[in-house]
Amino acid sequence: MLNKTQSISARLSAEDYAYLMSIDRNGAITQSEKVREIIAMARESVGGDSLSRSYLSSAEAMLPLKARYLEENQRSLLIEAVMELLTESAAIIQNGASNEPMAPELEKDLLPSVEAFLEKMLLLSQQSSPRSIHRDSAAKIRERLESETAE
The missing domain is CATH 1.10.287 (Helix Hairpins)
Known part of the structure; x- marks a missing residue:
């Protein structure tokens, strides 16, 4: 079972890293915040609850x-x-x-x-x-x- 937070590691291409760092949503600054924003964006795009x-x-x-x-x-x-x-x-x-x-x-x-x-x-x-x-x-x-x- 996962703890409240989990540490992950990922190897990204230069293009994917540039995209990750270009995310400017909800004040995301750190890599962790930007990954959380990507997850939130993905959830919003597939969620049919709205x-x-x-x-x-x-x-x-x-x-x-x-x-x-x-x-x-x-x-x-x-x-x-x-x-x-x-x-x-x-x-x-x-x-x-x-x-x-x-x-x-x-x-x-x-x-x-x-x-x-x-x-x-x-x-x-x-x-x-x-x-x-x-x-x-x-x-x-x-x-x-x-x-x-x-x-």
């Missing part, structure tokens, strides 16, 4: 697709709402995957994102000039919503 970190990770994964979409001249509330739902859902799922049991927490946490998506679909279906690429998209959504509420 929703904000998970959100940034999922948003970063969507960036190329969003950038490509924005380069085009056509806009669609449906596409934008789905991209937002995917980003938020991925972050929530990544963040909640370690919970036991997982499903109750996920359902509770996903509900606001799904509600926001549904509100946007309702808005799209009610607009006289919907922000949609295909004219029939908004009409199909409107028909589906009306048929569900009629039953």
Whole structure:
């Protein structure tokens, strides 16, 4: 079993040593402090316990697709709402995957994102000039919503 602190020794290349010594985080000055900061950085990068970190990770994964979409001249509330739902859902799922049991927490946490998506679909279906690429998209959504509420 490890004591409160353990002494380690490592042989580093000149490049790795230069990188270690370049770490300037939380006032780390000594080699030991810098190694502790590297460990803290590694823990932060793999830890999925922070929703904000998970959100940034999922948003970063969507960036190329969003950038490509924005380069085009056509806009669609449906596409934008789905991209937002995917980003938020991925972050929530990544963040909640370690919970036991997982499903109750996920359902509770996903509900606001799904509600926001549904509100946007309702808005799209009610607009006289919907922000949609295909004219029939908004009409199909409107028909589906009306048929569900009629039953």
